[in-house]
Amino acid sequence: MASRPSQQASLEWLSREYHDLNGSHIDVLENPPTALEFARIVHISRPVLIRGFKIPASTSKWSNDYLINKMGSLPVSVAVTPNGRADAVTPGLDGKLFFAEPAVETMTMKFLLDNLSDDDAHAETFYLQSQNGNVYSSRFFQGQDDPSEFAPLRQDIPSDVKWCTEALDRAPEAVNLWIGNGKSVSSIHSDPFENIYHVVRGTKYFTLLPPMDGFWLDERLYPHATYVRNGKGGDLTLQPSSDTPSVRWASISDHLSRRLPQEAHPIHLSVGVGETLYLPPGWFHEVRQAECGITIALNWWYDTCMQGHSWVLLSYLRAIKDVPLGNAEDDSDETMY
Amino acid sequence: MASRPSQQASLEWLSREYHDLNGSHIDVLENPPTALEFARIVHISRPVLIRGFKIPASTSKWSNDYLINKMGSLPVSVAVTPNGRADAVTPGLDGKLFFAEPAVETMTMKFLLDNLSDDDAHAETFYLQSQNGNVYSSRFFQGQDDPSEFAPLRQDIPSDVKWCTEALDRAPEAVNLWIGNGKSVSSIHSDPFENIYHVVRGTKYFTLLPPMDGFWLDERLYPHATYVRNGKGGDLTLQPSSDTPSVRWASISDHLSRRLPQEAHPIHLSVGVGETLYLPPGWFHEVRQAECGITIALNWWYDTCMQGHSWVLLSYLRAIKDVPLGNAEDDSDETMY
Numbered sequence: 001m002a003s004r005p006s007q008q009a010s011l012e013w014l015s016r017e018y019h020d021l022n023g024s025h026i027d028v029l030e031n032p033p034t035a036l037e038f039a040r041i042v043h044i045s046r047p048v049l050i051r052g053f054k055i056p057a058s059t060s061k062w063s064n065d066y067l068i069n070k071m072g073s074l075p076v077s078v079a080v081t082p083n084g085r086a087d088a089v090t091p092g093l094d095g096k097l098f099f100a101e102p103a104v105e106t107m108t109m110k111f112l113l114d115n116l117s118d119d120d121a122h123a124e125t126f127y128l129q130s131q132n133g134n135v136y137s138s139r140f141f142q143g144q145d146d147p148s149e150f151a152p153l154r155q156d157i158p159s160d161v162k163w164c165t166e167a168l169d170r171a172p173e174a175v176n177l178w179i180g181n182g183k184s185v186s187s188i189h190s191d192p193f194e195n196i197y198h199v200v201r202g203t204k205y206f207t208l209l210p211p212m213d214g215f216w217l218d219e220r221l222y223p224h225a226t227y228v229r230n231g232k233g234g235d236l237t238l239q240p241s242s243d244t245p246s247v248r249w250a251s252i253s254d255h256l257s258r259r260l261p262q263e264a265h266p267i268h269l270s271v272g273v274g275e276t277l278y279l280p281p282g283w284f285h286e287v288r289q290a291e292c293g294i295t296i297a298l299n300w301w302y303d304t305c306m307q308g309h310s311w312v313l314l315s316y317l318r319a320i321k322d323v324p325l326g327n328a329e330d331d332s333d334e335t336m337y
Numbered sequence: 338m339a340s341r342p343s344q345q346a347s348l349e350w351l352s353r354e355y356h357d358l359n360g361s362h363i364d365v366l367e368n369p370p371t372a373l374e375f376a377r378i379v380h381i382s383r384p385v386l387i388r389g390f391k392i393p394a395s396t397s398k399w400s401n402d403y404l405i406n407k408m409g410s411l412p413v414s415v416a417v418t419p420n421g422r423a424d425a426v427t428p429g430l431d432g433k434l435f436f437a438e439p440a441v442e443t444m445t446m447k448f449l450l451d452n453l454s455d456d457d458a459h460a461e462t463f464y465l466q467s468q469n470g471n472v473y474s475s476r477f478f479q480g481q482d483d484p485s486e487f488a489p490l491r492q493d494i495p496s497d498v499k500w501c502t503e504a505l506d507r508a509p510e511a512v513n514l515w516i517g518n519g520k521s522v523s524s525i526h527s528d529p530f531e532n533i534y535h536v537v538r539g540t541k542y543f544t545l546l547p548p549m550d551g552f553w554l555d556e557r558l559y560p561h562a563t564y565v566r567n568g569k570g571g572d573l574t575l576q577p578s579s580d581t582p583s584v585r586w587a588s589i590s591d592h593l594s595r596r597l598p599q600e601a602h603p604i605h606l607s608v609g610v611g612e613t614l615y616l617p618p619g620w621f622h623e624v625r626q627a628e629c630g631i632t633i634a635l636n637w638w639y640d641t642c643m644q645g646h647s648w649v650l651l652s653y654l655r656a657i658k659d660v661p662l663g664n665a666e667d668d669s670d671e672t673m674y
Contacts (some may be wrong), residue, residue: 010347013656018649039376040506044645169377212649227487308381309647312549319350 011317012213014262017250018212019265022046026269035166040198042167042194045048045280045310047208049269053276057156060203062296065066070152071109072295077130077149078112080105081227082236087221088187089249089326092238097326098225100238102127104231116294127184135298141176142170150199152289161196161300168194168302178297180289183210187253188217190242192300192314196223199271202295204287208267211317217250217265218324224281231332248323258288282314348552348654352381355549356602363606374440377647379531382617384545386606388614392635394493396538396578401450403481407489408446411436413516414467414486415449417442419573421462425524425584426559427665429575434663435562436584436635437575438462442495442566453518453631461573464521470663472635478508487514492572495533498533498637505531505639515634517626524622528663531553532616536608539632541624544593545604548651553601554587557663585660593623620670 031052033041041048065281079086079102087088107115107126115126130149132138136159141147148154160172173193191210209217224244225234252259260266271277279285281304287297304311368389370378377384377472423439434459444452444463452463467486470477473496477483485491497509510530525544534541546554561581564573589596597603608614616622618641627631641648 005346007347010344011652014649014653017652017656021649022644035501036373036376039380040504043376043380043409043647044642166373167376190450211646305406307359309650310380311549312351313646313650314360315354316347316351319354322507 008215012025015216015265018169018210020289022210024042024265024267026074026267032163035163038163038167038278041278042280045208045282047206047269047280047283048274048278049271051200051274054160054274055198056297057200061156061272062200064117064294066156067153068110068113071150072099072152073108074149074152075106076109076128077106077134078102079103079129080236081125081127081182084127084183084185085183085187086127086129087189088185088251089251090225090238092225092240095235097222097264098238099222099226099249101226103227103229103236104130112179113294116179120269125183128177128179128181131176131178132173134176136172136175138173141173142317148226155175164194164196164300168258169170169300169307172183172300174301176299176301178299179228179294180293181294182289184289185319186285186287187251188250188256188284190214190282190284191301192281192304194275194281194304196300196302197271197277197279198298199273199275200256200296200298201273202297203273203290204271204277204294204295204297205290206267206269206271206279206287207286208269208276208279209260209264209284211284211314213264213266214317216261216282218252218282220246220251220324222249223247232316246325249326250284251326253286282317283300345552348549351654352549352553352600352602355547359547361602361604363604363655369500375500375504375592375615379617382619383545383547384461384604384617384620385615387613387615390498390535391611392493392495392535394608394635396488396535398493399537401454401631404490405445405450408487409444409489409522409640411489411617412443413446413449413465414441414443414471416440416464416466418572420460420518421464421483421522422524423466424526425522426588427562428429429562429577434559434632435575435577436559436586437630438561438563440564441467441571447592449516450631454583455518462520463517465514465516466521466523468511468513468515469572471526472511472514473509474513475510475555490514494635501531501533501586501637503637505642507639509637511638513636514632515636516520518631519626519628523622523624525587525593525621526590527551527621528638529618529641531618531641532614533602533637533639534608534614534616535635537612537614537633537635538610538629539634540610541608541614541632541634542626543604543606543614543616544608544623544625545609546597546621548583548621550601550603550656551619551654552623553598554621555589556585557588557661558583559586559663570574583662586663587621588663590623618647619654 028049083103089097089101092098135150135157137146141231142267224241363541365386427437429435472487472494474483561578562575567577
């Protein structure tokens with residue numbers, strides 16, 4: 001579909017109407033919901049902060065010593081960037097903007113935690129964010145062999161969230177461990193998953209936007225690039241990819257809060273130790289971490305139901321608007337998507 | 338919002354995408370769902386045919402004799418039309434189209450059932466369809482006095498549907514009794530309610546359209562009118578209303594199946610004795626009844642959740658398009674809505 005002023009008007013109408021009906025309130029539950037209560041929450045498809053969801057992985061158990069001892073010399077895959085902006089829009093050497101994926105390097109848990117505890121502002125930024133089902137992948141739930149770098153930690157991490165599994169009537173698609181510090185920021189994006197996000201240590205700071213506000217992010221298409229290490233001990237440089245398609249990403253993700261127009265309705269939410277965020281599919285989120293110390297989180301991704309209204313609406317919000325190129329001076333007539 | 342070709346394109350996109358993802362299949366449950374199963378069904382928001390939902394009002398118990406005996410000489414409000422089209426677009430004496438409400442006359446249950454059993458094709462059409470919570474209204478659920486013409490039948494009619502009440506976490510808004518025959522047709526329309534529709538006797542034939550297909554019905558605005566009896570024993574004539582707003586209604590509701598464009602995806606479903614239809618909010622439905630004999634049904638309407646995606650999407654589908662006048666020769670520039 002072509003991008004016409006009347007479609008912009010439709011998107012603005014949806015954004016306003018959604019906000020008028022739903023406001024910016026986030027419900028807080030003092031205890032985990034029952035499966036039935038959670039099924040009602042999934043239908044409403046708004047974030048909810050849940051307290052009292054207890055798992056063996058906890059801030060009291062998961063000290064650095066405990067994690068280092070458990071993991072020993074096993075290699076752990078860690079995202080490395082010069083600036084803490086993995087999976088983000090970043091200028092390359094020529095000033096052109098790219099969607100930059102991090103370098104991925106393996107190290108021991110001790111090396112990772114030592115780096116994250118070090119406040120050398122000039123050092124590279126490490127973030128354990130492999131997000132490929134690094135604790136349990138879909139293979140696990142299909143009864144297949146499912147090797148994990150974090151096998152020694154599985155005993156502390158339930159493979160699923162019972163009340164979510166029962167409400168959705170399906171197993172998770174991926175369970176991930178995240179370990180980082182205040183130098184890493186996940187730039188605003190949305191995922192097509194039901195997401196249960198639990199903070200084990202530290203604090204996560206979310207900036208949330210409902211799917212209906214996504215068009216205020218002015219998504220554009222950016223060529224793909226990856227940080228590459230110039231020899232052992234060398235610098236990281238951004239290397240454009242030759243065979244990876246362009247990536248659709250928010251063009252205003254840098255300094256998001258300042259650049260979001262007044263008509264958008266961001267929700268700011270901190271998720272602290274032992275707290276759990278339900279983040280519905282299609283909700284845009286920027287995630288920051290506590291300035292001091294290490295933040296550790298776990299998340300369970302479940303596939304979204306593609307039947308019914310929600311998925312069609314999410315598709316519509318994505319499909320209605322042409323996505324301009326991120327680098328063209330005047331790209332109003334040059335679209336690739 | 339003005340009606341522009343690009344908005345028509347958006348609506349067509351939504352209709353196609355919804356059909357591609359959801360098809361025209363209707364699930365059939367051999368037993369009523371649990372509350373949790375029904376919560377999942379509500380989230381998907383597609384009709385489901387449910388068998389095995391047993392209530393005291395049943396075809397074996399509710400013979401004509403039983404109903405006549407229970408109701409005795411109590412007055413019952415019945416919709417009367419010359420043609421069986423209550424709440425439908427109908428030409429007046431001058432050929433102008435109106436949204437016609439029926440005359441409402443009171444009679445005994447015996448008089449109603451005798452009329453419905455009589456196959457005199459020239460007789461007026463009676464349909465007990467008062468649909469104002471004629472068995473239980475919201476007053477009942479608020480603990481207030483709730484007089485009903487059908488109080489003697491309440492013992493056979495549960496005030497709520499347990500698995501629906503528990504799934505939605507709310508009491509019904511209205512419970513209605515419907516008694517008619519093959520001469521009455523409910524012209525296609527949608528209601529903003531979760532609807533549990535149970536057939537006690539006879540068969541209901543539903544033609545269903547998802548909310549995304551509503552714009553194929555070419556809704557227009559019709560002036561309001563009511564059938565009025567010209568003196569006791571006189572004819573019914575359609576009397577235009579002076580103070581009732583125009584009504585938005587499908588302009589192709591007559592001979593619907595023939596007039597629906599190929600791009601729409603109607604679902605034809607018969608609901609027989611003891612069967613129950615879950616009809617989600619916003620789904621368009623035309624309802625016919627078995628040609629022979631009397632059809633009796635009960636329905637429980639529950640308010641829809643206005644939080645989340647569904648309500649916004651339903652509002653959008655209604656709001657995006659201007660509604661032309663039903664009677665103008667060329668009404669492309671004359672809109673009232």
